[in-house]
Amino acid sequence: MNMPTFRNWRSVQEEVRRRIHSRKWAPGDLIPNEADLAIEFGCARSTVNRALRSLADSGVLDRKRKAGTRVAAEPVAKATLDIAVIRHEVEEHGAKYGYLLIKRSQTTPPVSVSGAMKTRASEALLHVQALHLSDDTPYAVEDRWINTNVVPEAKLESFEKLSANEWLMKHAPYTHGDIGFSAVQATAEHAEMLNVSQGSALFAIDRLTWDSSASVTMVRLLFTPGYQLRTAL
Amino acid sequence: MNMPTFRNWRSVQEEVRRRIHSRKWAPGDLIPNEADLAIEFGCARSTVNRALRSLADSGVLDRKRKAGTRVAAEPVAKATLDIAVIRHEVEEHGAKYGYLLIKRSQTTPPVSVSGAMKTRASEALLHVQALHLSDDTPYAVEDRWINTNVVPEAKLESFEKLSANEWLMKHAPYTHGDIGFSAVQATAEHAEMLNVSQGSALFAIDRLTWDSSASVTMVRLLFTPGYQLRTAL
DNA sequence: AATGTTTTTATGTACGTACATAATAGCCTG
């Protein structure tokens, strides 16, 4: 049958995708092993490996040693979101970015915060509230707590011109963290800051980052109604 | 100085992360080239390549041919969300999954739908509305349009027991798509279905998938208040 | 100084061999 040869891992990947899409290899099916595919495709096993590994990363294939490679029965859609600095996000929309510091104080946080950040309840943290603007209209409110034990330099920064969002990126390295997305109703204060009616549905991003075992910062971003976070599948 | 040798790509990756974290290589800095690092680490260049490529994929490094590799100045946080089948999501919470078909009809969609799906405005599509339950309480409403030109078998499926969410996964392959996350206020109907008060903030996932140049399905999922989509960074 | 051409360089990838490792399947033993 004289198959065309696939000389690079991308073409191998494409061919595998084609076979899955055409149902030649149906969801749940075991596909031939790397060595056999290498022979069939006329390339090295390492090339096949690269292609299949990449497909496994994106959730299309399930691979297990000895058990072999099979087409994912229920392809979990993996959506990779790029959470950029807000200024970039605004500027990419072709709008003018603006920033406004609302509040900056060193106080003891509510227990919900000290609990999540695993700081002592009596410990004062730096609390920064700010507004991000797009073409002079409110875009998002930022409500942030900074662990000044971990980032003492933050105490010297006013955050009047530069947002904590950006300052921390440069000055506070973190090892890991987590992020959550949800919908919340605008409180009276938030509604006023964003210039929307109270109770509006706001898109919320909550982020908590850690440096080893110590929390660095915890932030909630609330976006004006209409905001949508999107990505390709 | 006799550095320990790094014999595998993961340890190389860790060492690179350490150097970035310790600011030995600061954001924006150009780091040594692969060949030099290979000598320093006592491993093959391909091993260094694997480690650096992986870090570039996760946004920690920026690489460009000839220009070299530099530490990302503004590490765009890449959050990878796994969008599972709703039944799985519910069951993983340890709850009992339930499903309820609300409406199923073949009608001409509003122009907003035919426009997005690039079907002729006069073309009838299959409209399916359903409710997903967790321990017998509403969890999410699904509002879906299916392009029956692309998936004619859907016309034969009642969707009374099996959700369109799962049926399509098995029967309607797609080549690409996009997904968006937002916050919306509950309309009167949605509020009733989800048993929440009108105007509540609901988390929305909108998805549109394509098979080559034809749209397969467009769906909006609205989750009950309190829902949060989360992932590690 | 503006423009086009060539060289250089760092990353990107293919290949084939070798060995590591996880997980299954088969075997053995009490």
Add this chain to the structure above:
DNA sequence: CAGGCTATTATGTACGTACATAAAAACATT
């Protein structure tokens, strides 16, 4: 037959060489 040991097998990874390719840098030309 249960329980544990062993062999088998498919993926995972390391290595070194070779060549491809993008992009910057250097150079030449007008």
